[in-house]
Each structure stands twice: as structure tokens, then as C-alpha cells.
Amino acid sequence: MPRIWNRFWRLVSLYMPKRLYARSLIIVIAPMILLQSVVAFVFMERHWATVTQRLSQATVRDIAAIIDLVETYPHDADYANIIRIAQDRMQLKVDLLPPDPLPPPGPKPFFSILDDVLSAEITRQINRPFWIDTVGNSNIVEVRVQLEGKVLRVFVRRSQAYASNTHIFLIWMVGTSLVLLMIAIPFLRNQIRPILTLAEAAESFGKGRPMPRDFRPRGAEEVRRAGFAFIQMRERIERQIEQRTAMLTGVSHDLRTILTRFKLQLALAGGKAETKAALNQDIDDMQSMLEGYLAFARGEASEDPGRFDLEAYFQKLGEEAALRKCKLSTTLSGDPTVHVRPNAFARLLSNVIGNAFRYAKTVEVDANHGRGSLVVTVDDDGPGIPVDRREHVFKPFVRLDEARNLDASGTGLGLSIARDIARSHGGDITLDDSPLGGLRAVIKVPA
Numbered sequence: 001m002p003r004i005w006n007r008f009w010r011l012v013s014l015y016m017p018k019r020l021y022a023r024s025l026i027i028v029i030a031p032m033i034l035l036q037s038v039v040a041f042v043f044m045e046r047h048w049a050t051v052t053q054r055l056s057q058a059t060v061r062d063i064a065a066i067i068d069l070v071e072t073y074p075h076d077a078d079y080a081n082i083i084r085i086a087q088d089r090m091q092l093k094v095d096l097l098p099p100d101p102l103p104p105p106g107p108k109p110f111f112s113i114l115d116d117v118l119s120a121e122i123t124r125q126i127n128r129p130f131w132i133d134t135v136g137n138s139n140i141v142e143v144r145v146q147l148e149g150k151v152l153r154v155f156v157r158r159s160q161a162y163a164s165n166t167h168i169f170l171i172w173m174v175g176t177s178l179v180l181l182m183i184a185i186p187f188l189r190n191q192i193r194p195i196l197t198l199a200e201a202a203e204s205f206g207k208g209r210p211m212p213r214d215f216r217p218r219g220a221e222e223v224r225r226a227g228f229a230f231i232q233m234r235e236r237i238e239r240q241i242e243q244r245t246a247m248l249t250g251v252s253h254d255l256r257t258i259l260t261r262f263k264l265q266l267a268l269a270g271g272k273a274e275t276k277a278a279l280n281q282d283i284d285d286m287q288s289m290l291e292g293y294l295a296f297a298r299g300e301a302s303e304d305p306g307r308f309d310l311e312a313y314f315q316k317l318g319e320e321a322a323l324r325k326c327k328l329s330t331t332l333s334g335d336p337t338v339h340v341r342p343n344a345f346a347r348l349l350s351n352v353i354g355n356a357f358r359y360a361k362t363v364e365v366d367a368n369h370g371r372g373s374l375v376v377t378v379d380d381d382g383p384g385i386p387v388d389r390r391e392h393v394f395k396p397f398v399r400l401d402e403a404r405n406l407d408a409s410g411t412g413l414g415l416s417i418a419r420d421i422a423r424s425h426g427g428d429i430t431l432d433d434s435p436l437g438g439l440r441a442v443i444k445v446p447a
Contacts, residue, residue, distance in 0.1 A: 020192055020195060020196075021188070021189065021192050021196075024188050024192060025185070025188065028181075028184055028185075028188065029181065032177055032180070032181075036173055036174075036177060039173070040170065040173070043169065047163075048113070048163050049113060049117075051163040052113055052114060052117055052161075052162050052163045053117050053121075055160060055161050055162060055163065056114070056117045056118045056121045056161045056162070057121055057125075058160075059118070059121075059156055059160050059161040060118070060121040060122050060125045060126065061125065062086075062090045062092060063092070063122075063126065063143060063145070063152075063154055064125050064126050065090075066082060066086050066090075066092070066094060066152065066154070067126065067128075067145065067147065067152060069082045069085075070082060070096070070147065070150075070152065071147070071148075079096055082094070083095075086154075091157065091160060092154050092155070092156055093154070093155040094152065094153070094154050094155075095152075095153040095154075096150050096151070096152060096153075097144075097150065097151040097152075097153055098150070098151070099146075099147075099149050099150055099151060100151060102129060102130070102131040102144055102146055102151070103131055103144070105131065106133060106135065107135075112134055112135075113162075114134050114141070114158070114161060114162045115132070115134050118132060118134070118141070118143075118161055119132060122143070122145075126145060128145055128146055128147070129145070129146035130143065130144060130145045130146065131143075131144045132144075134158075138158070139157065139158055139159075140155050140156070140157065140158065141155070141156045141157075141158050141161055141162075142154070142155055142156075143155075143156060190219075191219060191220065193218075193219070194217070194218040194219030194220075194223045194224075194227070195219065195223055197212070197215060197218070198215075198217075198223065198226060198227050198230060200212065201215045201230065202230060203426065205234055206426045210304075210305075211234070215227075217231070252290055252291075255286075255290055256287070256290070259283050259286060259287055259290075262279075262283050263280065263283055266279055266280060266283075304341070305339055305340060305341050306339070306340075306341070306342045307337050307338070307339060307342070308337070308338050308339075308340050308342045308345050308346070309336060309337055310332055310336045310337070310338065310367050310369070311332065311336040313346065313349065314330040314332065314365070314367075317330065317353060317365065318330070320354075320357065321357065321363065324357045324358075326357050326360065326361060326362070326363055327361060327362045327363070328363050328364075328365070329363075329364050329365070330364075330365045330366075330367075331364075331365070331366045331367070332366075332367045332369075333367070333368050333369070333370070334367075334368060334369030334370040335369050335370075336369070338369060338374050338447035339447055340374075340425055340445065340447060341421075341424075341425070344421045344424070344425075345421065345425070345445075347417065347418075347421060348417075348418045348421040348422055348443065349376065349443070351414045351415065351417055351418040352378055352415070352418050352429070352441050352443065353365060353378055354414075355414055355415075356378055356380040356382065356438075356439070356441075359380070359382035359383060359438075360380035360381050360382035360436075360438055361381060361382075362380065362381045362436060363378065363379070363380045364377075364378070364379040364380075364436065365377070365378050365379075366379075369447060372446060372447070373427075373444060373445065373446050373447060374443075374444070374445050374446075374447035375442065375443070375444045376442070376443040376444075377440065377441070377442050377443075378440065378441040378442075378443070379434040379435060379436050379438070379439075379440050380434060380436060380438040380439055381434070381436040381437050381438045382438040382439060383438065384433070384434070384437075384438045384439045385431060385439055390431040390432075391431075393415055393431075394415050394416055394419045394429070395416065396416045415429070418443075422443060422444075422445055425445040425446065426445065426446045427443065427444045427445030427446060428444060429441060429442065429443050429444075430442045430444075
């Protein structure tokens with residue numbers, strides 16, 4: 001039983017709207033529709049049917065009384081007194097027709113409780129051949145009963161045999177519901193708007209974009225608390241980033257001073273040229289590593305978002321591929337201009353595509369910009385990366401000496417910096433097998 005219940009709810013969640021506003025409307029509207037359906041069914045089944053049956057019983061009882069009068073006093077040739085009594089006391093228009101055959105039964109309406117109830121009552125109380133017409137005139141019901149030597153024709157107002165004011169109840173019920181919905185929907189929208197604003201602010205912060213200027217906690221108390229908590233969290237994260245960047249900048253400055261002093265001492269000191277060249281190379285490597293560490297820690301987070309032209313960038317890639325003697329093919333679909341942090345995004349692409357240039361002879365780059373996201377796929381025919389190491393290589397300072405070194409500087413920060421930039425834009429980078437036989441890198445960011 002729990003499995004069936006869980007499967008039912010999974011099926012419901014599959015077809016349920018995903019947005020909060022639509023789900024809230026369903027929560028408001030669905031119980032109202034269910035309640036009205038139950039009330040309408042009970043009313044139609046109990047009240048409407050019962051009242052119609054009582055009215056039809058009374059009408060048929062009057063017709064049966066007229067038939068008894070006609071058969072009890074047959075000496076009255078024109079039955080004028082009976083016709084007068086029926087019209088004055090029973091509100092029935094009565095005629096006595098020649099004994100012609102009754103008309104053939106007409107088509108019954110698609111839904112007519114009066115036709116069924118009135119026919120049943122005539123059969124039960126009078127039990128003689130009859131013919132009724134509830135369709136011809138919307139306000140009049142005609143009843144014909146076959147008597148001995150004559151036909152009794154009776155015209156009855158529909159309201160005498162049928163609860164005709166039911167539509168008023170339905171109109172009031174539906175009208176009241178519409179008025180309540182007109183009040184509830186704007187109120188619900190005002191309650192949900194602060195949640196949507198908070199979600200947009202969190203999404204902008206996750207993409208590294210500035211928050212909307214008009215953002216401030218609004219709405220219910222719980223939503224306000226969530227808004228204030230988000231602002232405090234954002235401020236703490238920004239302070240931590242600033243402190244980390246300031247600390248590493250200071251450390252970098254101090255280390256650069258020491259490295260410069262080393263270079264000066266080597267230049268003034270005597271010794272073999274080979275030894276001095278090796279020491280200078282070590283100092284250059286240390287300085288390159290230091291720049292890589294600082295870039296990774298900084299993450300280009302302070303850059304403002306702007307426009308990045310993919311077509312212009314691909315042209316530069318063509319020049320770089322020619323210098324590296326690599327075969328490059330690029331394809332671009334959608335708008336070539338994306339809204340990202342330009343320098344950081346250029347560095348992201350350079351780290352990934354530059355890595356493909358270093359370890360492959362053929363590189364294919366495909367960019368697809370549409371539906372609010374940019375997907376860049378980089379395929380190469382290089383040595384690739386083992387499947388069990390593909391997630392591991394995104395960790396800082398990880399190098400793969402057996403297959404391909406992911407950072408020319410030797411620090412193992414190339415893909416770490418690239419993924420950090422992608423995630424700061426609200427996206428990510430994944431690795432897979434390439435149709436060319438090497439590695440496929442998929443970069444996906446909102447744009």
C-alpha cells in the first residue's frame with residue numbers, strides 16, 4: 001500500500017505545475033470547486049429532485065381529480081363547470097377533445113428530470129394511455145390522457161410541476177465563487193511576489209551579479225526572516241571573500257619582494273652560468289605558481305557583468321590554433337552576445353580550450369545560446385582522462401602526469417579556476433568521452 005501511495009503522489013507531482021503561484025492557485029481553487037461540486041450534487045440529487053417530484057405529484061393528483069369528475073358526472077355535455085373549477089382552483093387549462101389517437105411520442109430532451117418524474121407519476125396515479133410534451137413551449141407542459149370516448153388535454157405551467165428556480169441557486173453559487181476568487185488572486189499574488197523577489201535576488205547573487213536595487217524583505221513574517229537571513233549571509237560571504245583576497249594579496253606582495261631580492265642577488269653573485277640559469281628558472285616557476293594561486297583565490301569575483309562576444313572570441317581562437325598548429329572548427333547557434341563577467345569568462349574558456357590545444361591535434365568547439373543558457377562543448381582527439389579521475393581533476397593542485405597535465409604552469413589549478421568561474425556564474429563544467437576519441441568538456445552557464 002505505501003508503494004502504491006508513493007507512486008500515486010509521484011504521478012501527481014509529475015503533472016502538477018512547478019511554479020509556486022500556480023500551485024497556490026490550485027490550493028485555493030481546487031477545494032472551492034470540490035465543495036461546490038458536492039453541494040451542487042447534493043442539492044440536485046436531494047432538494048431539486050425531491051421538490052420536482054412533490055410538485056409533479058400534486059399536479060398529477062389534480063389531473064386525476066379532474067378525470068374523476070369527468071367520469072363521475074358524464075351528463076354534463078360540455079363539462080363547463082369542471083373546466084371552470086380546474087382553471088380557477090387548480091390553475092389548469094383543460095379541454096376535452098374527440099377520441100382521436102394520441103400523438104406519437106416525441107424525442108425526449110437530453111436532460112429533463114421533469115419528463116421522467118411526470119411520466120412516472122401519471123403511470124402510478126392515473127395508469128391510462130397518455131402523452132406529454134415538455135419541450136414544445138418552455139413555459140407550458142401539455143398532458144393528454146386517453147379516456148373512454150374522449151381525450152383530456154391539460155395545459156400546466158412548468159413552474160407548477162418543476163422546481164424551475166434552481167438556476168438561481170447555481171448562479172449565486174458560481175457568482176459568489178468568482179467574486180471570492182477575484183479577491184483571493186490579487187491577495188495571493190501580493191503574498192507570493194516577495195518570495196519571487198527573494199528567489200531572483202538569490203539567483204543573481206549565485207550568478208555573481210549585483211542584487212536588484214529595490215530588493216528589501218517584504219511580505220509575511222517568515223518571508224521577511226528569510227530575506228534578512230539571505231542579506232546577512234551575502235554580507236558574510238562578501239566579507240570572507242574580501243578578507244581572503246586581501247590576505248593573499250599581502251602574501252603575494254611579500255613573496256614577490258623576496259623573489260625579486262633573490263633575482264637581484266643572483267645577478268650580483270658570481271658562479272657558473274648554468275647554475276644561475278637553473279636558479280632563475282626556479283624563481284620564474286615560483287612566481288608563476290604564485291600568480292596561479294592568487295588568481296584561483298581571487299576568482300575574478302569583483303568584476304562587473306558585461307557583454308561577451310563569442311564570435312570575436314572564436315576569431316581569436318582561430319589565430320591561436322594556427323600558432324599552435326592545431327585543427328580548429330567552431331560552430332555557434334543563437335545570439336553571439338552573452339551577459340557574463342567578460343574577463344572571467346574569457347579565462348574560463350581559455351583554460352579549457354587551451355588545455356585541448358596543448359594535448360590534441362583536432363579541436364571542435366560548439367556554442368549554443370538559447371532558452372536562457374549558454375552551452376559550450378569542447379571536443380578533442382587527445383589522450384583524454386580516465387573516467388574515475390574526471391571529477392578528481394577539478395580539485396586544486398591535482399595533476400595527471402600519465403595522461404595530460406591540465407595546467408601549463410604546473411600548479412594543477414587550470415580546471416579548478418575554470419569550474420570556480422563557471423559556478424560563480426551559476427553554471428558548471430562536466431567531462432565526458434568525445435566522439436573524436438579524446439575528452440569532451442561541457443560548459444553550461446545561465447546567460
